[in-house]
Amino acid sequence: MSKHFQLFLVAALLLVLGCTRYPEVSGEAYEMAETLSTVCNLQNDKQLQEFRVLISARMDAGQLSESEHAMLTRIADMGEAGDWQLAEMEARQLMLDQAGR
Numbered sequence: 001m002s003k004h005f006q007l008f009l010v011a012a013l014l015l016v017l018g019c020t021r022y023p024e025v026s027g028e029a030y031e032m033a034e035t036l037s038t039v040c041n042l043q044n045d046k047q048l049q050e051f052r053v054l055i056s057a058r059m060d061a062g063q064l065s066e067s068e069h070a071m072l073t074r075i076a077d078m079g080e081a082g083d084w085q086l087a088e089m090e091a092r093q094l095m096l097d098q099a100g101r
Contacts, residue, residue, distance in 0.1 A: 026065070040091060
């Protein structure tokens with residue numbers, strides 16, 4: 001195996017491993033991301049507001065951390081701003097980034 005090919009493999013591996021953007025989250029946060037993805041897919045403002053109430057209640061009950069609440073809120077803000085597709089993609093990315101953890 002040539003040295004250039006080895007460097008290419010290492011760079012490719014680092015790129016793949018470095019693509020995760022979201023930290024590890026709890027099972028509860030993962031479920032909330034699933035819900036948020038669905039709400040964004042439906043582009044439903046009323047359900048988005050209900051989602052916000054739900055994640056705040058779950059944080060208050062200790063089921064979501066403050067950082068998980070902040071991540072989900074940031075994604076919900078995208079939907080509320082009318083960028084439903086990006087919000088759905090971000091919710092899905094949060095879920096994808098949990099694979100293998």
